[in-house]
Every structure is written in C-alpha cells, then in structure tokens.
Amino acid sequence: MYKYFLAVRYLVSRPINLIGTIGVTLAVWALIFVVSIFTGYIHEMRLHVRGTASDLSLLFDRSQDSFAQVEPLLRHEGVRAIAPRLSWYGLLDPVRGTAKKRVVAATAGQPTANFFQVVGIDFAREAEIGSLRDELEAVPDADRRVVDGQRPFLIKGKQPGMLIGLSRARAWDVRRGDSVALTTAMHTQKQKTVSLRTIEEPFVITGAYSSRHHEFESSTVLLDIETMRRLVPSRGSHRDHFDEIAIALHDPTRAIEIRDLLNARLAKAGAHGQIAAWQERKPIRRFLDNVEHQRSLMSLVLIALIAIACFLVLATLLMMVSEKTRDIGVLTALGSTRRGILMIFLNCGLVISTLGVGLGVLAGWLTCRHLNDITDWLETSFGIKLFPSEIYGLKEIPYELEPRWIVIVAGSAIGAVLLFSLIPAAVAATRNPVQALRQT
Amino acid sequence: MTAVLTAVGVHKTYRLGRREIPVLQGIDMSLMEGEIAALVGASGAGKSTLVHVLGLLDPPTQGTVHYGETDVTTLPTPQQARLRHEHVGFVFQFYHLIPELNALENVCLGSMMTMSLPGWLSGGRRVKQRARELLSKVGLEERLRHRPSQLSGGERQRVAIARALIAEPKVILADEPTGNLDSNTAAGILDLIWEINEERRISFLLVTHNEAVARRCDRRIRLRDGSVESREVGRN
Numbered sequence: 001m002y003k004y005f006l007a008v009r010y011l012v013s014r015p016i017n018l019i020g021t022i023g024v025t026l027a028v029w030a031l032i033f034v035v036s037i038f039t040g041y042i043h044e045m046r047l048h049v050r051g052t053a054s055d056l057s058l059l060f061d062r063s064q065d066s067f068a069q070v071e072p073l074l075r076h077e078g079v080r081a082i083a084p085r086l087s088w089y090g091l092l093d094p095v096r097g098t099a100k101k102r103v104v105a106a107t108a109g110q111p112t113a114n115f116f117q118v119v120g121i122d123f124a125r126e127a128e129i130g131s132l133r134d135e136l137e138a139v140p141d142a143d144r145r146v147v148d149g150q151r152p153f154l155i156k157g158k159q160p161g162m163l164i165g166l167s168r169a170r171a172w173d174v175r176r177g178d179s180v181a182l183t184t185a186m187h188t189q190k191q192k193t194v195s196l197r198t199i200e201e202p203f204v205i206t207g208a209y210s211s212r213h214h215e216f217e218s219s220t221v222l223l224d225i226e227t228m229r230r231l232v233p234s235r236g237s238h239r240d241h242f243d244e245i246a247i248a249l250h251d252p253t254r255a256i257e258i259r260d261l262l263n264a265r266l267a268k269a270g271a272h273g274q275i276a277a278w279q280e281r282k283p284i285r286r287f288l289d290n291v292e293h294q295r296s297l298m299s300l301v302l303i304a305l306i307a308i309a310c311f312l313v314l315a316t317l318l319m320m321v322s323e324k325t326r327d328i329g330v331l332t333a334l335g336s337t338r339r340g341i342l343m344i345f346l347n348c349g350l351v352i353s354t355l356g357v358g359l360g361v362l363a364g365w366l367t368c369r370h371l372n373d374i375t376d377w378l379e380t381s382f383g384i385k386l387f388p389s390e391i392y393g394l395k396e397i398p399y400e401l402e403p404r405w406i407v408i409v410a411g412s413a414i415g416a417v418l419l420f421s422l423i424p425a426a427v428a429a430t431r432n433p434v435q436a437l438r439q440t
Numbered sequence: 441m442t443a444v445l446t447a448v449g450v451h452k453t454y455r456l457g458r459r460e461i462p463v464l465q466g467i468d469m470s471l472m473e474g475e476i477a478a479l480v481g482a483s484g485a486g487k488s489t490l491v492h493v494l495g496l497l498d499p500p501t502q503g504t505v506h507y508g509e510t511d512v513t514t515l516p517t518p519q520q521a522r523l524r525h526e527h528v529g530f531v532f533q534f535y536h537l538i539p540e541l542n543a544l545e546n547v548c549l550g551s552m553m554t555m556s557l558p559g560w561l562s563g564g565r566r567v568k569q570r571a572r573e574l575l576s577k578v579g580l581e582e583r584l585r586h587r588p589s590q591l592s593g594g595e596r597q598r599v600a601i602a603r604a605l606i607a608e609p610k611v612i613l614a615d616e617p618t619g620n621l622d623s624n625t626a627a628g629i630l631d632l633i634w635e636i637n638e639e640r641r642i643s644f645l646l647v648t649h650n651e652a653v654a655r656r657c658d659r660r661i662r663l664r665d666g667s668v669e670s671r672e673v674g675r676n
Contacts, residue, residue: 001560002552009540330536333497335525335553335607337518434498437532 120228
C-alpha cells in the first residue's frame with residue numbers, strides 16, 4: 001500500500017514533477033493531433049483520387065490499339081462500363097485568349113502558361129465510368145458551369161471545346177466561353193525521316209469540372225476524344241486509337257480477380273497493354289506513397305518528443321531520489337524491501353505517464369474535434385491562415401482519429417516513461433539504508 | 441525472562457579502499473523481554489553500527505543475530521524485512537519522519553508496510569483508529585493533521601515513537617532519542633519510554649551518551665573500540 005501512497009504524495013508535493021507530465025502530454029498530443037490530420041488527409045485524398053480513377057485501367061506504354069478490336073476482349077459479367085481515353089501533354093496559355101485582362105489581374109502578372117495533361121474522353125462512356133456528370137453539375141459558379149450536361153464539349157463556332165478544372169479556372173479567372181491556346185509538339189515520321197511537329201491550337205472553355213482532387217484539377221484538362229485523335233494521330237492505321245481504357249466494375253472488391261482474368265485474355269489474344277487496379281497506377285501510387293511517407297517521417301520526428309519527455313521524467317525523478325535518500329533509509333527501517341523502494345519510484349513514473357497520456361489523448365481529441373473552429377478563429381481574429389483551402393483543395397482540415405494509433409501512442413508513451421523511470425527507481429533501490437539514514 | 445534479541449560473536453568490518461576498518465569485534469549481548477538496556481560508549485565505539493546490525497539494516501561480517509530463538513542473519517532479505525517490521529521498531533535521534541505526511545499518516549505508514557491495497561481498503565480505518573490512539577497516548581491528539589515542519593522537536597520524537605509502536609514490536613532500538621532535544625523535552629520523552637515499557641512490556645535498547653539516562657536503565661552495555669568493555673546491571 002505504501003508504494004502507491006508515497007508515490008502520489010511525493011509527486012503532489014513537488015510541482016517540478018509537472019514538467020515531466022507536461023512533456024508527456026505535449027508529446028502525446030502532438031503525435032495524436034498531427035498524425036490524425038495526416039491520416040485524415042490521406043483518407044480524403046484516397047477518396048478524391050478514387051473519384052477520378054476507374055476501378056481498372058488498360059494502359060499502354062508506347063503503343064496504341066484500336067478500341068473496336070480491344071472492346072470485345074473486355075466484356076465480362078463483372079464489368080459495368082468501359083471508356084477509351086487518349087492523353088497527351090501541352091502548355092495551356094490563357095493570356096493568349098480572350099480572358100487576357102482578367103487572367104493578368106488574377107495572377108498578378110505572373111507567367112501563367114502551365115504544363116497540363118490533356119485527356120481526350122468519350123463523354124457518354126466516361127460518364128458511365130465515374131462521377132464526371134456530377135462533377136460538372138457540382139460547379140457552383142454559374143459562369144463556369146457547362147450549358148449542356150449531356151454534350152459538354154459542344155460550342156458554337158469552329159474552335160473545339162475544353163473542360164478545365166474548377167480550381168484552375170478560379171485561379172486564372174477564366175470562365176465559360178473564354179478561349180485558351182494549347183501548344184504541344186510531337187514526333188512524326190515520314191518514310192525514314194523523324195521530325196518534331198509543333199501544334200498550336202485555340203480552344204474554348206465550355207465549362208469546368210469539380211473533382212475535389214486539387215492536384216488533378218490543376219493539371220488536367222478534358223477534350224472530346226475525337227478532337228484529341230485529330231491532334232494526336234494514330235501510330236497505326238486505325239482511327240479509333242486510344243492509350244488507356246477505363247474500366248468500371250459492378251463490384252470493385254473483385255478488381256484483382258477481374259484484372260487477372262482480363263490480362264490473361266488480352267495476352268492470349270495478342271493485344272498490347274496491361275490492366276492495373278486504380279491503386280496500382282504509378283502516379284496514384286507514387287502520390288499516396290509520398291503522403292504516407294511524410295506521415296511516417298512526421299511520426300518519427302514526433303516520437304523524438306516522447307524521448308525528450310522521458311528524459312525530463314528521468315531528470316525530475318533522479319532529483320527526487322536524491323532528495324528522498326533519507327526516506328529510503330527510514331522506509332527500510334520500517335520494513336520496506338528493496339523491491340518496495342523500487343516500486344515507489346516506478347509508481348511515480350506510472351502516475352506521471354498515465355496522467356500525461358490521459359491529458360495528451362484528451363487534448364489531441366479535443367483539438368481535432370474543434371480544429372476547424374480554431375483555425376477559423378485564428379483567421380478571423382489574427383489573419384493567420386493555417387490551412388489554405390486553395391492549396392490543399394479541401395474546404396476543411398480533415399482528420400481521422402484512429403483508435404489503434406491512439407492505443408499505440410498511449411502504450412508506447414507509458415512504456416517508454418516506465419522504462420526511463422526504472423533508472424531512478426533502481427538507483428533508489430540500491431541505496432545503502434545505513435548511509436541513507438546518516439543523511440541529516 | 442527470555443531474550444528477545446541476541447547478538448553472538450558479531451563482527452562488522454568496513455572496507456575503505458584496500459584498508460579494512462573493524463568497527464565491531466566479537467559483540468556478544470542479549471536483550472531480555474521487558475528490559476530497558478543502555479548502550480553507552482564514546483563516539484566511534486560502534487554503538488550506531490551495532491544498532492543497525494541488530495536491526496538488520498546492515499549485515500554482520502561475522503557472527504549471528506537472533507530474534508527470539510530464530511537466527512535472522514541467514515534469512516533472505518525480504519524475510520528479514522518482514523521480521524524487522526514485526527519484531528523491531530526504530531527511533532532515531534533526528535526523528536526521520538516523512539515530511540510530506542502529517543503526524544497521523546507518519547504513524548499509519550508503520551502499518552502500511554505489510555498491507556496490500558485491498559488490505560488497506562478493508563482495514564485502513566482500523567489502522568487509523570489505532571494510530572489516533574497511539575498519538576493520544578503520546579500526547580498529540582490535537583496535532584494529528586500537523587506536518588513534521590509544524591511540530592516541535594519533542595513532538596516529532598513522540599510521533600516517531602508512536603510510529604515505532606504501531607506494528608507492536610517486541611524491541612525498540614532507540615539511537616540517541618533525546619540527543620537532539622533540550623533537557624525538559626528529553627525528560628518527557630524518557631518518561632514516555634518508561635511508561636510504554638511498563639505498560640506493554642516492550643524491550644528498549646537505548647543508545648545514549650548521557651550517563652544519567654544510562655543509570656536509569658535496567659542494564660548498561662559499555663562499548664569501547666567495537667568490543668563490550670563492561671556490563672553493569674541494576675538501576676543506580
């Protein structure tokens with residue numbers, strides 16, 4: 001009984017022990033708070049990326065194929081829809097269009113030509129794959145919303161239509177009806193001569209799409225696949241060429257099974273390309289791995305805070321052992337064992353860590369719950385913008401409190417502090433009681 | 441009368457580098473039930489060391505210590521700690537109370553040593569009641585909630601005596617219990633010791649420099665250079 005009783009009394013009577021508790025609280029708070037935001041961000045990004053990616057994709061590295069030839073090979077009871085895509089890259093310059101004045105004002109005269117992925121789509125098929133139809137309707141700005149949701153590339157005049165990401169349209173202040181210039185180049189081969197052909201073509205913005213995936217919106221524009229086929233001619237003789245087929249499944253959980261089955265069928269038929277699940281696609285995997293990696297690095301940095309807290313506890317407990325040397329002699333005289341003395345100081349570590357972890361978890365939970373209120377208050381009161389939504393493409397700071405992570409953090413913090421508390425506890429337990437009693 | 445505490449051929453040698461310093465050299469002594477014996481001698485004669493050895497705080501280099509009939513020197517440390525708690529009480533010159541605890545808690549601490557948490561939850565009230573009675577006995581019924589820093593030297597020593605009594609030991613080893621007190625207060629403490637001895641038949645081994653106090657005891661054991669120089673029986 002005295003081991004718990006004295007541990008609490010020793011701690012309560014020494015305010016300096018609060019330093020250790022505060023250290024543990026801060027470390028646990030930071031680990032829960034920061035990692036929860038990262039986890040929430042990853043979760044949100046997965047949802048957004050998932051929204052722009054199909055369940056499966058038939059991808060080509062260099063070659064192209066005829067859609068009419070490949071389509072029958074992809075028919076399967078598990079496949080809900082398929083859509084061909086043709087992608088290329090180019091510089092999109094809004095200054096050289098009709099919205100020049102607005103763009104210059106919006107971008108403060110900074111260079112605005114940006115490198116974009118230009119994706120040609122068959123809208124009717126593409127709308128069956130994902131949420132593109134909803135993404136067009138979800139645009140809140142009336143002057144950036146498409147006029148005809150069934151035929152979004154339709155425009156009066158000779159210039160072809162183009163769909164631009166909402167965040168990019170807002171950043172440039174381009175609206176429906178504005179023209180932009182697309183500049184690109186590609187190699188062409190006539191007989192044995194290979195030459196670089198430059199293409200410069202004006203497009204009219206027919207509207208914007210809102211995928212909520214900021215990166216995708218900022219770097220991708222959509223064209224009708226027929227326009228794209230004219231810009232990027234086939235390397236073969238067929239005119240319905242593509243370089244990717246998006247495949248939507250009735251049951252996305254069967255993605256791997258159907259991927260393997262269709263890949264086997266394509267190989268047997270001698271078709272080019274390889275089917276990959278959405279999360280296996282290189283850019284997506286790289287992006288998600290990158291954020292995951294950042295979360296791991298941040299966790300490592302924050303774990304250093306726990307180590308600092310442990311050293312604080314170690315220092316304060318060593319100081320306490322030094323102050324309580326005489327008590328160690330008295331307790332031994334009263335009948336305490338070495339183990340009993342050890343337990344007193346180990347219990348001090350237990351109380352410090354449990355209290356610190358409890359407060360840290362509570363603070364982490366409360367901060368996450370009220371994070372957006374706090375950032376709003378900081379912005380309105382002091383003009384401090386902690387989470388610019390235009391950068392992250394999210395209206396609110398996402399967070400996800402994972403019970404497993406909280407248990408890991410709490411357990412590790414308590415374990416680490418106890419481990420460090422063992423040192424002063426062992427020092428106390430090995431003190432010679434006779435010498436301790438001679439301290440006056 | 442039976443012996444409650446016996447030392448047989450006790451030697452204690454400390455090592456200082458390569459040098460060996462003999463502090464106790466073959467001490468033979470016993471303390472009888474209900475007896476108050478004085479341990480006297482000049483500074484450095486080995487009085488405190490002998491008290492520590494008898495209280496199992498310091499193992500003898502050679503020889504044995506018996507509590508009743510039991511040789512306690514060969515017992516494992518946890519068992520020695522339990523026996524020390526049950527058989528022996530300590531009173532120190534500088535009181536050695538725990539400064540964070542009040543008088544009542546300091547006395548209760550003497551009983552907490554062998555109690556588990558559930559044991560305390562069920563029997564704690566009884567222990568507190570007993571501690572209150574002991575503090576009343578030593579005249580501190582009005583000072584239960586006072587911390588050591590709020591008590592005088594004499595009051596602190598009374599708390600220390602109550603703490604030594606709560607585990608109902610057979611022997612109390614008192615290392616100069618009045619050495620830090622003025623003569624009036626010291627007389628009060630000594631009267632209390634004799635009163636307890638009368639009432640409870642608890643044996644006392646009093647370490648003292650004061651010849652008057654020593655003469656008041658049943659027996660005097662005089663140490664010189666770590667050996668028993670003389671034994672004098674009777675109060676005079």
